[in-house]
Amino acid sequence: MKQSLMKLPEPFIRLLLVFIVFVGFTVVTWAYVIPPSLKDRAYHKSTTIEREMAKPISYAGSSICFDCHEDTYDTKRSGAHLNLSCETCHGPSWLHSEDPLEVTPEVPRDRQGCARCHEYDTARPTGFPQVNVAAHNPDDPCISCHNPHDPEPLVTPEECESCHAEIARTKAVSPHSSLECVTCHETPEAHKITPRVVRPSKPNARSACGQCHAENAENPKAPKINITTHEEKYVCWQCHYPHMPEVN
């Protein structure tokens, strides 16, 4: 064996040696030097899962709050903020739940906290209570009138546009600007207190529009149409938007 090996040309043997060293080094490095987390799939997954699960928690979750703050729970559960989590306003409070005396959560008393959700914004869904924060009693913090744990409009809104600003603004520049909301919508008093529970009526027949727009109606300015035969399949507001009626 040694004889036959020696018969090989010397450069070849050197090259072979280098090759063996290289392969040996690679095998040893792979087997021992590279930490298992970098080559074992199951291992690297489980260490990642472990690392993710060990991350610190900031938000405690509202169920733990009520272990101590029962009275607030009772107030809140019956009001409009029923589904609001405590930490939405009071901020992350995991540390407070761990050590209630040392760490106190923030108590937002300024207008900005409420404005975050209740400032008027065109993209917010219709019916969500919104005010123009700059114009709505600008000198006082919201909590001086409204209890954030059981919010209610303090004074019954006198104008519909306190809440329905978008419709009011649309209507204001439309041919219907002189009409009161209650001309078409019967609005129970309770709607002003619990707007999403008690809802105003909407006209349910063509005759509602017909009061002004029927051919025999008295209003001289309103365009007239035969409300019996004009597109009789539909009711008026299926084509026309009453808050901004098209003038063709």
Added chain:
Amino acid sequence: MDRRNFLGKFTASVIASGGIIGWLLSGSKAKAATPEGYNPQDHYYGMGINIDQCIGCGQCMEACRTENHVPTDFFCRTWVERYTFKTDGEVLVENIAHNPEAITEKDILRSFFVPKLCNQCENAPCVQVCPVEATFKTEDGVILVDENRCIGCRYCVQACPYGARYIHPEKHVADKCTFCYHRITKGLLPACVEVCPTQARVFGDMKKGASPLARLRRMFKTHVLKPGLNTQPKVFYANLDGEVR
């Protein structure tokens, strides 16, 4: 010492030292730990988003930043887009974190908010493209990133059809929403769902019969984003407009 002798001894010492180092390191090879009391096979998480409930307050983004230590205002693990259909036909899509300009009401035909986050796809493109297998799907259906293994090559950032990934500016590795994995495995809600004031975001375990997510999927026609890509997302949208991608 001649060259042959040297090479021989050198080889032997390299192999020996490698062995010793390896032996030392193998001692530190911890047993792959499974978290106690939590069996990922019993769970399969999903999220529901009701567009009509979203008021665009941005509490979810802020809670996510706090909970997951997202370091910048620019990158988000979850974000809220404001869609504005203008009367001239233009459709604007803006991230509300970047304080988009207000649009004159007269020019708006319709406008609404769409919260977005990682869709935790069943067939996740990010997992397929990762060259080092740093990102993977857990048994409970969440896509995670191994930050020690990620080389920050950004393939996944490019591959995600939902733009849900970003490169963490401090760690320089891919980062993304994990459904707050550290919270949900302890039975808590993800931070964004926890703070959502209108229940626009709901969360649920799809292996359970009843959950807010199950209710959302029962009561509404739900859609996923970009269904044509067959990524099979686990974030379900109710009242989704066709314009939303």
